[in-house]
Amino acid sequence: MKRALPMILATMMAAALCAGCGNSSQGTTQTQATAAAAENAAEKTDNTESAPAEADAAKPEGNLKAAFITPQALGDGSVTDLSYSGFTKAAEEYGMETQVVEVQVGEYEETLRSMAQEGYGLLVCLQPELVDAVCTVAPEYPDTLFFSMNGEINDIPNVLGSANKEQEGSYLAGVTAALMSETGKIGAVIGQDMAQNNRYAAGYEDGAKAARPDIEVSILYAGTFEDPAKGKELALTLYNSGYDVVYQVAAKTGLGVFEAAKEQGEGHYVVGCDVDQSPLLPGQVVGSQITPYDTWVYAAMKDYGEGTFTGGRTEAFSMNRTDGAGFDFDSTGKVNYKDGVKEAVEDSKKKIMSGEIVPESVREKDK
Amino acid sequence: MNVSLLISAAMRYSAPVLLAAVGALFCDCAGVTFIILEAQMLLGCFFAVIAGYYFQSWAAGVLCAILASILLGWFFIWITMKMKAIELVVGFAINFLIDGLTIYLLRMVFHQTGSFVSPEIPAIPKITVPVLSHIPLIGSIFYQQTWIVYAAFLSVLVAAILIYHTPFGLHILSSGANPEAAKAVGIDIGKTRIKCIMIASVLCGLAGSQLSIGFLSMFSEGMTVGKGFIALGALMFSNRKPTLVLFITLLFGFAEAIGNQVQLSGTIASELVLMIPYLAVLACVFARKPVAEQI
Incomplete structure (x- = not known):
């Protein structure tokens, strides 16, 4: 029994570790804000379906689903929160289903892949930290759109990078x-x-x-x-x-x-x-x-919502593009x-x- | 070159590092591998801000910083002495633990990420020594520094006397130099080492509170930026001599302060200027006698 106890404890620890390292997309934080946004989106679906007037062939079919993936947690009172406010504004307007993931280092690629696999049409990925993961995962899912906030990515057709002026x-x-x-x-x-x-x-x-x-x-x-x-x-x-x-x-x-x-x-x-x-x-x-990070994210989300999203380049958000902000x-x-x-x-x-x-x-x- | 600003900046930078280094000196002389200086300082930073904010008093902040540091010291003692874990390994683990813990507590208690700034965080009042501060050039040593800064420099003197000129100091030195012989003579090594760790904890707690509510009045994640390790470096170069600890720490302090002034003059490229403190460390490495010659 004395010999067995350490083995049992070690096995329990290993099991706990595996549970923690499992598929991160479902387990990670879904903030109350997201839940509220999702509710609003559901309510407004009836109102907004008719809103984007142009019958555009490129407009995404079916439900619009967008994910917000950030390496820095919400609640920082600055960049992340600002970006998120642009995200939710567009999500409400276009009736998008949303998901928020606060990723840890080492989980970037897995998270992007699982979001893409779950049918999210646009993945908003914050900060230069996620650039490598986006470059790796985006080509694997050519029908999923990626927006790299503050990351400069060119030449990948379904990725839009962004740069500040x-x-x-x-x-x-x-x-x-x-x-x-x-x-x-x-x-x-x-x-x-x-x-x-x-x-x-x-x-x-x-x-x-x-x-x-x-x-x-x-x-x-x-x-x-x-x-x-x-x-x-x-x-x-x-x-x-x-x-x-x-x-x-x-x-x-x-x-x-x-x-x-x-x-x-x-x-x-x-x-x-x-x-x-x-x-x-x-x-x-x-x-x-x-x-105005919120304007950047809103612009990308709006393009997705209206089917005018063009990737393969980095958008330089000059004052002209952000209404003088x-x-x-x-x-x-x-x-x-x-x-x-x-x-x-x-x-x-x-x-x-x-x-x-x-x-x-x-x-x-x-x- | 603004000499008075140079001196006061060097003192401000050196003070927390010096406190930690003196604490580490006690531990090193007693034979304890005490590398959790960084963790204790960071913990001290955090609790100084919490207590200062909630009790609206800098004194409460300093006290809590010291208490938190002492608690961590006791945890270290329990794990290494009672549970017989390896000090170096435990030290590294605790450094990571506290880094994460302070971030976690920041979010739990203040619901903030990154940093906590508030006009309600009290700052330790700054003291100007009346006559001495008017001495030309070096008078700035006595101008507008907190009592902790002055205490830091005094602690070197106290350490020198305590370690090398008192019976307690002899106990410390023998616990480190030859534990078996010390035990044979009847010195309680465990108690001596515990006392040294407590001294180090108090000093690190002071260092932490100086950093967060002495010089600034805010908490920022990881705000100690390696000062605990700089203190260890200073200790390693000092050959257990308090005067060398002081000298080397001041050297690092001046290196930082000079860097700022040189940048202002715009003569050297900023990358080279920011290297100056690290060049100071390298200089210490080369100035040191080879290990074989040291006793």
Whole structure:
């Protein structure tokens, strides 16, 4: 019996492990939000069946089913939630049946395959982490459509990739920062010195110099997205050297920038990134670059719903495609904007959308 | 180059690392392979924020951080001494465990992912020593730092005295150097090691609270970013001498701080600048005497 006990325990543990590693699609989180969306979709099916008017030959037959697959959990208050709101908006409008899966590393391909096998017509896959899995699985299911949010995928006919035009919103951020700065020196704290992050920096510098040719711009790299202390130190370095506006492009590291601005007090401004961050520090956030992930997902879902989905390319979501979303001013009402700042930004925005201004996407040092 | 900012930034970076390194020093001298510094710091970070938020007091935060750290220390003691598990293996496991646990607790308690920021999280008040902070150049050492930062530097002194100049210190050193002989003489190795682990836990708890509510006032998943391991590195290069622990930790701190300033001057490419702290580690490796010559 003494010898048997360890064996029995080991077998039980192994069994538990196998149960956990089973087919992940059914077992994983189906959030309450999804249940609600599914109910709404079921209710609205009667109303919306007649809504998409065009009788398009490519329109999917039968029920529309879309899946939302994300490596970052819902409830982050930013990118994932934003994307999800676009997803549910389209799902309600077109009466789609939906499923949400929060995947773990190592389960990407299995999950995509099981979703495709269950007949989901469009798989919305978030973030660059899922790109490899999409590239592997999509060719196996040519009738299933894939949308890679924030992933650049070309040449696979049933896959639509997406890319941000960060430099456009950042250009407007640069204009605002340059015009609001009292000292004539503005800075930015960027996560990594890589192409995508540098698009923010390049647009920022371009916009700042256009608004105020004698502006001094300093771009600092943190080297990490996970270290708020580092972000605060970099921001303090900037603020203590006379830079009074700092653009944060560094996720969690960037939260440190807000701390630094708070400590330094009034007159030290921050520009937010991706979402409206003015509630984080009312009165000191002159604006935020916006990446309307919800519009991206909505656009892809809408195309699926109307049968106009065209894959095999990467869509660059410029301001034109997103109704001008790219930069928002402070929403708390506590920032005193100088005369002419808002007008200058609106003017630049029109010029970007018309193509008159093409913001830089590559920094001088990288050319 | 803003020297006063350089000095205060170096101190801010070094303080948590130093506290952890001193704690590890005690354990190393006593013969305990104590690598859960990172976990204890992270746990300390988290509980400092939780307790600070719910009790609206930074003191409650610090206290809870220390308590949580001590609890983890006791868990380590139980598993390694009572259950006779291998310290190194348990250490690695605990590091992973706490990383996941803090993320899980963050979601359970605050329903947040990624980080928890709130204006209601109290921060440890910063102290400026009146006369000393006016000394030109080095006065910034005494300008606007929390008491934990000052305590970190004092702890080195305390450790040096305690370990090398008291009977308790002798017990510690002999437990590590020659456990059999120590036992024969009647020293209770178990108790000595437990005391060292407790000291390390308290120091790591302090380090964690300095990180989350001292310098910042927020919790972010994995916010210790390897500082516990940097502390271990500093310990390994220090040959069990408290002064070297201090020197090496300050070296790392300055390397980080200089990196920020150099980036601002824009003279060197950012990739090279971000390498500076790691170059400092390499420099330590090369400056060390070969293992055979060390005693």
